[in-house]
Amino acid sequence: MPYDYKPFAYTSPPGLTGAEPRHKVAIVGAGPIGLAMAIELANHGVSAVVLDDNNVVSVGSRAICWSKRSLEILDRLGVGERSVTKGVTWKVGRTFHRETEVFNFDLLPEDGHKMPAFVNLQQYYVEEYLVERAQEVGTDLRWKNKVVAVDRHARHAVLTVQTPDGDYQLEADWVIACDGARSPIRAMLGLEFEGELFEERFLIADIRMQADFPSERLFWFEPSFHAGQSALLHKQPDAIYRIDLQLGWDSDPEQERLPERIIPRIQKVVGHGDFTLDWTSIYTFQCRRLRSFVHGPVLFAGDSAHVVSPFGARGGNGGLGDVDALGWRLAAVVKGERPASVLAGYDRERVFGTDENLLNSSRSTRFMSPGDGVERLFRDAVLHLASRADFARPMVNSGRLSKPCVYPLSAPDVAALPAGSRPGAVAPDAPLGQGWLTEALGRDFCLLVLGQEAPAGTGLRVLSPDVTDPLRQRYLGQAAAAAYLIRPDQVVAARWVNPDAAGIRAAVEAAWEGL
Amino acid sequence: MALMTTPNISDADGFYAALLAAHKGLSEAESHAMNARLVLVLANHIGDAAVLQQALALAREGA
Numbered sequence: 001m002p003y004d005y006k007p008f009a010y011t012s013p014p015g016l017t018g019a020e021p022r023h024k025v026a027i028v029g030a031g032p033i034g035l036a037m038a039i040e041l042a043n044h045g046v047s048a049v050v051l052d053d054n055n056v057v058s059v060g061s062r063a064i065c066w067s068k069r070s071l072e073i074l075d076r077l078g079v080g081e082r083s084v085t086k087g088v089t090w091k092v093g094r095t096f097h098r099e100t101e102v103f104n105f106d107l108l109p110e111d112g113h114k115m116p117a118f119v120n121l122q123q124y125y126v127e128e129y130l131v132e133r134a135q136e137v138g139t140d141l142r143w144k145n146k147v148v149a150v151d152r153h154a155r156h157a158v159l160t161v162q163t164p165d166g167d168y169q170l171e172a173d174w175v176i177a178c179d180g181a182r183s184p185i186r187a188m189l190g191l192e193f194e195g196e197l198f199e200e201r202f203l204i205a206d207i208r209m210q211a212d213f214p215s216e217r218l219f220w221f222e223p224s225f226h227a228g229q230s231a232l233l234h235k236q237p238d239a240i241y242r243i244d245l246q247l248g249w250d251s252d253p254e255q256e257r258l259p260e261r262i263i264p265r266i267q268k269v270v271g272h273g274d275f276t277l278d279w280t281s282i283y284t285f286q287c288r289r290l291r292s293f294v295h296g297p298v299l300f301a302g303d304s305a306h307v308v309s310p311f312g313a314r315g316g317n318g319g320l321g322d323v324d325a326l327g328w329r330l331a332a333v334v335k336g337e338r339p340a341s342v343l344a345g346y347d348r349e350r351v352f353g354t355d356e357n358l359l360n361s362s363r364s365t366r367f368m369s370p371g372d373g374v375e376r377l378f379r380d381a382v383l384h385l386a387s388r389a390d391f392a393r394p395m396v397n398s399g400r401l402s403k404p405c406v407y408p409l410s411a412p413d414v415a416a417l418p419a420g421s422r423p424g425a426v427a428p429d430a431p432l433g434q435g436w437l438t439e440a441l442g443r444d445f446c447l448l449v450l451g452q453e454a455p456a457g458t459g460l461r462v463l464s465p466d467v468t469d470p471l472r473q474r475y476l477g478q479a480a481a482a483a484y485l486i487r488p489d490q491v492v493a494a495r496w497v498n499p500d501a502a503g504i505r506a507a508v509e510a511a512w513e514g515l
Numbered sequence: 516m517a518l519m520t521t522p523n524i525s526d527a528d529g530f531y532a533a534l535l536a537a538h539k540g541l542s543e544a545e546s547h548a549m550n551a552r553l554v555l556v557l558a559n560h561i562g563d564a565a566v567l568q569q570a571l572a573l574a575r576e577g578a
Contacts, residue, residue, distance in 0.1 A: 360528070363528050363531070363532055366532075366535065367531070373543045373546060374535070374538040374541070374543070374546040374550075375535055377546070377550075378531070378534065378535065382531075384577060385573075385574075388573065388576055388577070389520040389573060390520055390521050390522060391519070391520055391521055391522045391523060391524075393522070394522050394527040395527045395528075395530075395531055397528060397531070400528065
């Protein structure tokens, strides 16, 4: 069954008939990032109004690969289990040069995590689940509300909003632009992206077919079915397969868009014509970002702030990383618990995370789409050697899949404890009783104490589970005891072998500043 | 001594990017010349004649 795009109901907003009280937070864009942002804020006790110029979920699968970290975030928002149940779980990627497998990776070699390495799920399902959840938590979702102007003031912004019934003005202390790669808000503020554009074009085709491809990511350099170019295949739910085909810069995007051009190309990939086209698109590559994500009362998150080439699943997942770093900080500012200056921590951390995504994406793009001359020479040399010598295999770059970055925090640390849970890293999940550590961490700062008593007087919620093997392996290593301060976004803020309350309180203060 | 063919560079992507960056701005002929110099520099670092022979043979395979 093709996806049923049900329109969401537009209702005439109150601002059309009289001035609305100033909102705390207005989110522009009801894509996955805007919706996740609204739910995250609601979880922290802040209600937001969400404005979207459309009234349906994303048309076409668009973002399909949701990383383990994103699934953990979605789980915290209340749609993680649903996404995993519906989606196609995978963790192995295989890369071929012509017909030979030259490289493979396993993204989650160990057990004992609630969420799998990756789930493929069409963006429209994720949006559908998030809309339902946002409604459950009481979010004011306004469809067919198009922001056409933004006036920035020192402590608030005024949005001019166009609706089918006319225009109105909406005031908000904070505006979060989650309005996508072509962000109108970014343009209204006169802000421009900085970074690289690549001269390359890819065709994306979602096809519906009955087939038994494994639940793995398959990538080919120079396959016989698409000579001289690259190809990628991903399995999605509902018997839909995503096929990406490199077209080259000299291809004509208008011609390549035509089904009579696309269908023969896909026939060569799958070896038959027994499929239907579900959605197609042509895209070019960019690896660019805004210099800063905070512009007075206007904050940027997701594709409005940064765009990457798609082969590392770093777009949607990077955007959820923004939600993770912004939600708890902004909520505290709105509630008057923290000064607005803590938002600079959001900016620093997500610029850092974005740069890591941009670096990985641009390296993959350069390998996949080498320039003439020496780039092509080395790319071909690596592929040539990869089937003959093991050392060349890790150099084959068909995309480095999204992982949460480790913020380089200067925070109390003990070098002897496991590297995977060092300050700045997301706290690794582990089984905990009948559930999971990620579920038990909660929405505020918390102290995870293992093998010792928690110091009194920190004012923090304490989690002190029995030390199981996975907890020992991920949090203690050779140490007998340790205490971890974990932020509301589940990032490790600091850790000690001999904790004291004063040190912990100081670390909480520092954590608000972050990087 | 045997030629090492297992991965020995901890950050392969970083090295690959540095290699391309080192060529930035060079013409194709200049890049070839730089590659030749690079081979000679690395060969001298290896030194061992048996290893160099194996490296030459591996690089020549399938040419």
